[in-house]
Amino acid sequence: MTTIGHFRREGEGFSGRIATLSLDVAVTLVAAEKFSAKAPDYIAEVGGRECGAAWRVTDASGAVLSLKLDDPTWPEPVSGRLMAAEDGALPLVWIRRTDPPPAQAPPSPA
Numbered sequence: 439m440t441t442i443g444h445f446r447r448e449g450e451g452f453s454g455r456i457a458t459l460s461l462d463v464a465v466t467l468v469a470a471e472k473f474s475a476k477a478p479d480y481i482a483e484v485g486g487r488e489c490g491a492a493w494r495v496t497d498a499s500g501a502v503l504s505l506k507l508d509d510p511t512w513p514e515p516v517s518g519r520l521m522a523a524e525d526g527a528l529p530l531v532w533i534r535r536t537d538p539p540p541a542q543a544p545p546s547p548a
Contacts (some may be wrong), residue, residue: 439534440531441459441529441532442456442518442531442532443444443457443530445520445527446526446528447471450469451466451468451539452466452469452528453465453467454530456530462517466482466483466484467481468480468481476521478491478493480503482507490507490516491509495519500521500522501519501520502520502521502522502529503519503523504520505517505518505519505521512521517533518530519533
């Protein structure tokens, strides 16, 4: 797992930084107004512009939030998980999308 940032809780949301080989930006996760059960819990913003969303995680993975970030200049969205940490600096771990294995052709009749 690759850590691409760190966040801290700030009031109702989170603030932090994402740093990769080609990106170094301050990101804020602002509490979202829930309009349905599947709606995000937080909106990700960079400089006041929306760039993604985050949902609370309820599994035993140790994650606090699951994030999806996107930008028109990227070939595909970036997925990650904000993990719990005792020191308050929550690491954002990048999750690489994996394609499902190709379906195998059924055996030909003999």
